[in-house]
Amino acid sequence: MTKRPVWLVVLAILAAAELADARITIRPRAQSDAFSFHANYSQEPFDPATDFGIEVYNCPSGSMPILVADREPLIICDPAAAAGPTLAELVYAAELPGGSCVDRGRSCYYRDSDVDESNPGVSYVRVQYARRGRGNRVWLDAFGDFSAGDQANMLLLITIDGRPRAVLEGTFRPLRNGGWVSAF
Numbered sequence: 001m002t003k004r005p006v007w008l009v010v011l012a013i014l015a016a017a018e019l020a021d022a023r024i025t026i027r028p029r030a031q032s033d034a035f036s037f038h039a040n041y042s043q044e045p046f047d048p049a050t051d052f053g054i055e056v057y058n059c060p061s062g063s064m065p066i067l068v069a070d071r072e073p074l075i076i077c078d079p080a081a082a083a084g085p086t087l088a089e090l091v092y093a094a095e096l097p098g099g100s101c102v103d104r105g106r107s108c109y110y111r112d113s114d115v116d117e118s119n120p121g122v123s124y125v126r127v128q129y130a131r132r133g134r135g136n137r138v139w140l141d142a143f144g145d146f147s148a149g150d151q152a153n154m155l156l157l158i159t160i161d162g163r164p165r166a167v168l169e170g171t172f173r174p175l176r177n178g179g180w181v182s183a184f
Helices: 006-011
Strands: 021-027 033-041 052-058 066-069 074-077 089-096 107-111 121-128 136-144 153-160 163-171 180-183
Touching: 033 153, 033 163, 066 153, 066 163, 089 121, 089 136
Parallel strands: none
Antiparallel strands: 021 033, 021 180, 033 136, 052 089, 052 153, 066 074, 107 121, 121 136, 153 163
8 A cells, every 4th residue: 555645635635615705905004904804705694693703824935825624724835845734824813703793684793993903803894694696795804913924825714613614815916005905
């Protein structure tokens, strides 16, 4: 029996998370960086009683991060490297606890007016529920430290109750005054 390289086994368990369409902006600020996210993802109905999370990853080498596990997220870099894959760096993570997004019938809302540049966290979330063949639409604004996001290739992971629901991977464009923008 031949032994397969570890990276080949890892690639064999690629996740089945859905792709999403999004517009993302990361802007440096004096105290905390601003993160703005708008996306369409998954036609599976969103339940506001569940936790909603978003994670941003990149690779120090500049390669595109890859999601390889769909239960416990495993994000790697350079799967074909001779020494084997390395873990991607977590640039930012935010989670909105279940029940925080107040149901309004066709969507839910969350706002924390105490969150700003001097007090990092999630300031705004709106999820418009999937209907008429369209996926869920989400808007999220947050403040935090995005200094680890120094490579143009990034992967964003939307999680529901800690499990991957949608993945976005793409190359961000640098903004003139610093920061990044991407339309996935």
